[in-house]
Amino acid sequence: MKKNFVLIILALSFNVAFSQVGINTPNPRGILHTDGQKDNPTSGSSFTPAQQMNDVLITSTGRIGVGTINPAVKVDARNSGNGAIGFGTSSLTASTADEGAVRYNTGMEYSNGNEWLPLLTAQPTVNKVIVIAAKTDNTVKLLNPSALVTTGLQNRASNYLVGWTKAFESNSGNTFNASTGIFTAPRNGVYVASFTTDLAPLAINYTVDPLNPIQIEAIWQLYDNTTGVFATNIVNTVKCVNTMSSNSNGNIDAGSNCTASFYMTTGQRLMPYIWFNLNGLNTAGFSLNNTGGYNNLTIAEQ
Structure with missing residues (x-):
């Protein structure tokens, strides 16, 4: 009986101790925090833009930050470095992908739930007459x-x-x-x-x-x-x-x-x-x- 009680206490302690998981960092700022260059501060909440740039973080609200420890939306890749997001091709129909989906098929396209529509993301190479x-x-x-x-x-x-x-x-x-x-x-x-x-x-x-x-x-x-x-x-x-x-x-x-x-x-x-x-x-x-x-x-x- 005592043995089982000890195991329960250890399990609960383990859960509390690892409610925030840090990889390459002892100072995780979310449920899961990866520090690619091991350059984060060991304590505190002050991170420089350069330190955040190589980090990936998942918050307790389910937001993902790539290059930022303060994601403002579900997926946030805005930072002072390379904040680009790459999209691949998809053979899904627009209705299967559902409205709001984005893909790259010889050009950026988005789904309105019925069809894939071109996403005009660039200015023309010449000014219109x-x-x-x-x-x-x-x-x-x-x-x-x-x-x-x-x-x-x-x-x-x-x-x-x-x-x-x-x-x-x-x-x-x-x-x-x-x-x-x-x-x-x-x-x-x-x-x-x-x-x-x-x-x-x-x-x-x-x-x-x-x-x-x-x-x-x-x-x-x-x-x-x-x-x-x-x-x-x-x-x-x-x-x-x-x-x-x-x-x-x-x-x-x-x-x-x-x-x-x-x-x-x-x-x-x-x-x-x-x-x-x-x-x-x-x-x-x-x-x-x-x-x-x-x-x-x-x-x-x-």
Whole structure:
């Protein structure tokens, strides 16, 4: 009986004595504390960052510290040394891994419980192109006949919008030629392009003609990566049309806008132009509403 009592006392003493286990350290700061370099202080709670850097610790609350003796989360590897965490590949489905899981499969991915999604952890190697410009004059270029016109826009003609004033351009600053209105893609990618136009009041003066409706078209023309701007160079065309009723005479502005996304390869070119049928008098030229910031252009690389 005495023998059994002694064994119980020894077992309890052993449990108390080893409630904190230190490996290479007599001064463990958690349930399990490993000191890789045996450089921790023998007593006290003051540890330098260098001493903590080679330690691994499990606290009584179930937190793991790698390189730190004060983990703030379940797994904490933040320290003054190499705090990186490596993730391996996994063939588990997202639902099996459950939401919140992270893996590395040719890129960092996380599970939302249904599918693996890419984790965007790095900035692009180049800055994205953004162009902002405004147009404050009536200079346009006509392709047929080819001419630069400064006296106004032409009815029933393709008026290519040139003579922009560049307000901002990121990156190299030379992808958009403000004088020609041509944007050139610096690399393959998706570009979102938008522009707005507004003709000055009194432009609309038309009688009912079912074959020629009153309308204004804002158009983006995508050309190949050569130097020509002819029909043979056109890769894609996107038109945005605004129509007006036949009695839209008087001081009503005729405006339009067009926003489109393009996949462009390096060197391909993008140009904005408008075509309108607003006036049966075939007036020589129409003015843009050049006050109040109505005529603007924005191109953004995605």
